Every structure is written in structure tokens, then in C-alpha cells.
Amino acid sequence: MSYSVSIAVNGVEHTHQVEPRLLLVDYLRQVLGLTGTNIGCDTSQCGACTVLMDGQSVKSCTVLAVQADGSSVTTIEGLAQNGDLHPLQTAFWESHALQCGFCTPGMILSAADLLHNNPDPTEAEIRHGLEGNLCRCTGYQNIVRAVAAAADTMKGGA
Ligand code: FES
Numbered sequence: 001m002s003y004s005v006s007i008a009v010n011g012v013e014h015t016h017q018v019e020p021r022l023l024l025v026d027y028l029r030q031v032l033g034l035t036g037t038n039i040g041c042d043t044s045q046c047g048a049c050t051v052l053m054d055g056q057s058v059k060s061c062t063v064l065a066v067q068a069d070g071s072s073v074t075t076i077e078g079l080a081q082n083g084d085l086h087p088l089q090t091a092f093w094e095s096h097a098l099q100c101g102f103c104t105p106g107m108i109l110s111a112a113d114l115l116h117n118n119p120d121p122t123e124a125e126i127r128h129g130l131e132g133n134l135c136r137c138t139g140y141q142n143i144v145r146a147v148a149a150a151a152d153t154m155k156g157g158a
Pocket residue numbers: 038039040041042043044045046047048049050059060061062
């Protein structure tokens with residue numbers, strides 16, 4: 001049995017027949033070929049699969065593709081606009097906030113949700129906002145620094 005789902009991913013509407021058990025992360029990676037969204041665990045703990053769904057960060061390994069029907073999803077591939085990196089992407093680059101980079105897409109999308117809801121977070125609020133994302137390289141210090149730098153940039157641009 002399969003169901004028709006229509007999901008706007010990075011501003012492009014996609015309609016596919018999918019099995020009801022297909023996870024959103026597998027839909028993004030296997031059906032759409034958007035492999036920037038990573039799978040780092042099978043326990044819903046690492047946050048490597050984080051995307052924005054209707055503007056809110058979700059762990060896409062905990063969402064079924066059929067549950068995302070009718071929604072708008074943003075993945076790391078959709079953050080840059082007109083060839084310009086998102087301020088968070090630039091800040092991660094400049095603050096050396098990635099080592100292997102495996103956690104980075106999820107970290108950035110969680111941070112995007114955080115800054116949308118709280119444009120001027122304290123360090124403690126950044127740490128709290130990212131607590132669902134694990135970095136196995138333990139680069140947390142620079143990740144927090146990068147999010148603070150992006151917040152400054154985004155405030156300046158507002
Ligand atoms: S792969 Fe989704 S939380 Fe780890």
C-alpha cells in the first residue's frame with residue numbers, strides 16, 4: 001500500500017507515492033537525493049537529521065513522510081539564498097565550528113529555529129537550544145560561538 005504525499009522542500013513542491021512507514025529523513029535522502037540531512041543514530045537522540053518543518057526544527061528520523069504531507073520543509077541545501085550562504089553557515093565556517101561536519105547540518109537548522117524564536121540568545125540559551133544535537137567531535141565551544149556570531153550578524157542586518 002502506498003500514499004500520495006506532497007511536500008514543499010526548499011521551496012519546490014514534490015509529489016510522490018510512498019509507503020506509510022517511510023521516514024521523512026529517508027524520503028529526503030533516498031527519494032529526493034538530498035543527502036545533506038544525515039542519519040547519526042537509530043534512537044532519535046543525535047539530531048543529525050534535523051530539518052525545519054513549517055519553520056520548526058524536527059528530527060526527521062522521528063517523522064513519517066506521510067505526516068509531512070502538505071508541509072514545507074527546509075534542509076541544509078535550502079538555506080543559502082541566491083548563492084549567498086546563510087549567516088549561520090558563514091559563522092560556522094569562520095568560527096571553525098565544524099570538524100568532521102557530520103553534525104553540522106542538524107546543528108545549523110536547530111540554530112536557525114533557535115534564532116528565529118530568540119534573535120538575541122544568551123550563551124546558556126544557545127546551549128539549551130542545541131541540547132538535542134550531539135557533536136561527536138565535541139566541538140561545542142566553537143559551535144556556541146558561531147551561533148552567537150550569527151545572531152549578531154542577523155541583528156545587524158535586521
Ligand atoms: S538520526 Fe535522527 S536523531 Fe539521530
